[in-house]
Amino acid sequence: MTQPESRLSSQAFIEAVKHPERLVDASLSQWDSIIRLAKRSNLIGRLAEGVYAAGVLERMPPEVQTHLKSARALTTHQRQAIAWETRHIGHALGGLNVPLVLLKGAAYAMADLAAARGRLFGDVDLLIPQTVIHQAEAALMLQGWATGRTDPYDDRYYRRWMHELPPMTHQKRGTVIDVHHNILPLTARNSPSAERLIQDSVPIPGTGFRTLSPCDMVIHSATHLFHEGELQNGLRDLFDLDALLTELPRGREAFWETLIARAEVLDLSWPLFLALRYTRLVVGTDIPAGVEDAMRKSAVPRGLSLRLLDAMYLRALKPDHALCDEGTTGIARFLVFLRSHYLKMPMGLLVLHLGRKAFMRLFKNTSRSV
């Protein structure tokens, strides 16, 4: 580009999302970058919510207000929509008489946690016992959900190797539910016991649904993030973790000790360790001194030095946007991608899977249709 872009560091962007009240002095060109990065990293809702909460909307430039108002309309709607959708799901699955554990966004929203404020939602994620997974699929189909047009390979891939059914879309509402029977694939190196997670789950009053226990909620979010191959929502997930790690310890004695112990029981110490490390380093989350040190010995993944992990994640967790790219960001993202597959599958299966995906992509959309 011959026109110099006014680059905004990802650190400045993160500060903006964390402290929107400080943005009253931001220049228009800074706002240009902030809005773009916020949209790209799915944080525009959180930014808008922060600006409204701080009562500073009117002090922002008019062209910026428009985008924040638009984002607020969307998040407000999504919050209502998720409540409505879970009611339908509850209706469809209530007859199974098993615990229905909401995960991630839907759980934060229904439990009214700070992590849900301004969060944009995709699918509803639900964890149920593996024994009823087929009954659940049938019950959802009776109420209008169906697995979409997946090719036979994808379908088999899900059913044989993954920890969830293929995503099911509601034929009228267009909403999507992911039904999980575990939080990691069956092929993963440390697939935890889902029974333990369900056993410790806690009811959300007045809903018929449950959430993971507070510690498991953090561990699940961490596990999900650090098994993820594409970190487009990586920064958003760090902000989720930041909100959870700020809100959940309040009024809970020995939260951190319980958290560390629980992660050990589930054999998920290392993703928790990385989550604590990178929320602290990237988002500036307040984590009591000593927590990371206590975990460090057991938690640093075998065979990988912390320095290498830092080099990968401190780059890959930035907004996935040209404004934040350094020369090495692409390599870091690729390493994260490889690592995530390595964690989720034995090598032989992985080579076959990625090879097939790459080969098929060459021929996709050669027809002249959208």
Place this chain on the structure above:
Amino acid sequence: MFQGRVGDLVLRDLHQHLRDGSFALQTGTLLSRVTCPFEDVARSLHVLYARHPFQIAPEFADFHVEVRQPRNLRRWFRQQAEFLIDGDPPFEPLPRDQAPAFLEWGLNWSVAASCHQWFSIHAASLEKNGRAVVLPAPPGSGKSTLCTALALRGWRLLSDELTLIDPASLNAHALARPINLKNASIDLIRAFEPAATWGPETYDTSKGRVTHLQPPADSVDRMLETAQPRWIVFPRYQAGAEPLLTPRTKPQTFMDLAENAFNYSTLGETGFDVVGRLVDQCDCYDFSYSRLDDALEVFEWIASGEAP
């Protein structure tokens, strides 16, 4: 900062600004920064947006879009074009020769998908004497053809695809973007107005043969003027039909308008409220026709306030 009308730029300079990503196009109140290396896209913009204001490297833009070749092996065989908004491709790539049309569709999508400051309806809208007619209709109803004929005969074009309503005032906002025409409509309008200015034609798209028509100069010059909706007309082209204007009930219009809106449910209570107020203040009709001249006469009659 440097600004002017797109048509005042030399094509070569426009192409250069598009290549280096400094070009920003104003449509209505929205400013879209466009990056594109393709010469055919530059040529298409040069023709279709000749009257529109542009800015070079503005401090702030509402959208940052790019049309380019995907960075994969398809660079070398059966070339493609992809549309990106802030680096994110919301669609699958299209064949390379559809790039100019792809940019138009992408810009439409950007507005429909993220401008919830407005109630947005999949409808054409035009203004006469400060009052607007809204033409919602599913594809194939002849909405764009009718909209084009009206825009070429004294109605001011607000938008051919996206009617944008301010929830507080109900004012309809203009985009004055080029009009998208398909298949037989193209020949019909070429015959109807031989002097009209067209963008490139693209064949074999998912919609068949498509092209875009340059919006009338007056519509572009006045694109910041809003207008109050006064009529809602559901048009239907029917081969051989005599023109027929039928009043339709307000409850039915409410349902159909909500159905045609992009963000009715996203706006929740506001959406419900906007549709209710719109339907209350508008006369609502179904209109079937086969000849454009008949249609123009009927719309004159509607505008005169004498229609029942």
